[in-house]
Amino acid sequence: MEIVEEDIKRLKTGLSELTDPRLLGRNFRHKLIDIIVIGFSTILIGEADFEAMEDFGNEQEIWFREFLVLPNGIPDQDTFRRLFERINPTELKKCLDEWLAEHEKTGQEVNIDGKTICGSGKAGDHTALHVVSAWVTEQNLILGQVTTDEKNNEITAIPQLLDLIDVARDTITIDAMGCQTVLCRRFIKLRRSKK
Incomplete structure (x- = not known):
């Protein structure tokens, strides 16, 4: 831009x-x-x-x-x-x-993935911190992040993340864990809402 x-x-x-x-x-x-x-x-x-x-x-x-x-x-x-x-x-x-x-959004590739923060579970008696992020590699820009209690909560965190950002005209990449029917329907609904 x-x-x-x-x-x-x-x-x-x-x-x-x-x-x-x-x-x-x-x-x-x-x-x-x-x-x-x-x-x-x-x-x-x-x-x-x-x-x-x-x-x-x-x-x-x-x-x-x-x-x-x-x-x-x-x-x-x-x-x-x-x-x-x-x-x-x-x-x-x-x-x-x-x-x-006000700038026409032409669409970009948005990556969504979860990662466990290295060393975050060592201090005290709490579990490791897990973060689900959406980012655009081309601009080296993080669009949003949501924390979860555990890796298996990533599926419930992704809809929360989608509520924070506008990816309606973008191409979304996600790993196998994110290829759930409910999430795919959400992505399709987002795409159709901006046509």
Whole structure:
């Protein structure tokens, strides 16, 4: 997806409705929208950590200044981390979904699979953490994740994951465990709803 200045302006408008999770009454050095736009732009180029957000912001500061305020320059990696740890993910997802909906979705390959997190069952007396994820390999982007108690609960977690993401125009790949009649019917229903 090619991002142009008009896209960023629309994104800023949607983000203006977000609740700022930072402590009220503080003198913020950076605008909420500036931090999110730089962070999201970094993710779109295939980077995802907070250090990369700071680096990309510094590399592209002249470009970002065309549509962002940046009163104190580019935020540092700790500022990105603190904000993204506290922001309401539901509110942010809603803003991004509305923004992305304005781009015609051509379809992509979405992979759905479950994995047990290595070492997650060793600490204490709890069982290992199992996560079912949907991701797009081409963009190196995770669309959503749902945790389950055990590997055999993957089948019940997949419908929950499908409720979180829009894959109606996409090609879905899934392993044999996911090839259940109830799930196949769900995929077909999704596909028909967008025709």
